[in-house]
Amino acid sequence: MRAKYLKPAILAILYIGSSHWSGLALAQNADASNLYKRSLAATCANCHGTDGKGVIDGGMPLINTLTSEQMLTQLKAFKSGAREGTIMPQLAKGYSDEQLETIANQLGKK
Ligand code: HEC
Numbered sequence: 001m002r003a004k005y006l007k008p009a010i011l012a013i014l015y016i017g018s019s020h021w022s023g024l025a026l027a028q029n030a031d032a033s034n035l036y037k038r039s040l041a042a043t044c045a046n047c048h049g050t051d052g053k054g055v056i057d058g059g060m061p062l063i064n065t066l067t068s069e070q071m072l073t074q075l076k077a078f079k080s081g082a083r084e085g086t087i088m089p090q091l092a093k094g095y096s097d098e099q100l101e102t103i104a105n106q107l108g109k110k
Contacts, residue, residue, distance in 0.1 A: 040099055041106040047087070068108025075100045 047060045063071060077083035078092035079100065092100065 037102050037106045040095075040103050044103065044107060063107060064109060066108060068104045068110075071108045072101055072104035075104060 044063070048063045049060075066074070074083065075088075075092050075095075076097070078085055078088040079095070079097075081089065083089075095103070
């Protein structure tokens, strides 16, 4: 008779145990994905300044005035060759469309 009550209790403990760990794994994944997004966007800071708040009159266009959508359009135009430039065409070609989207979402004006 005792085993009948014990079994659900053990199952419950196992369940709580595993959901706790999967919750932790999710949190770690979210951190890693945030870090990935920020490090992709950090490449741009060398020229455009942190978060696109460029150096005014530094010769580099400010990009924090663009919305994510506008930025993605420009990045894709650089990548396809539709828009010419000195640096950006080469740079944009180094990223997948998904990465450009991630960068634009990260840096675009909210
Ligand atoms: C080595 C310097 C350099 C780096 C790094 C750089 N850019 Fe640029 N960016 C430029 C220059 C210079 C231009 C002007 C166009 C050209 O000559 O290529 C420009 C133009 C742009 C424009 C167009 C702005 C407008 O007003 O239309 C966008 C958007 C942009 N960059 C986004 C980015 C993003 C996003 C990154 C990071 C993936 C990045 N840039 C990294 C130098 C840089």
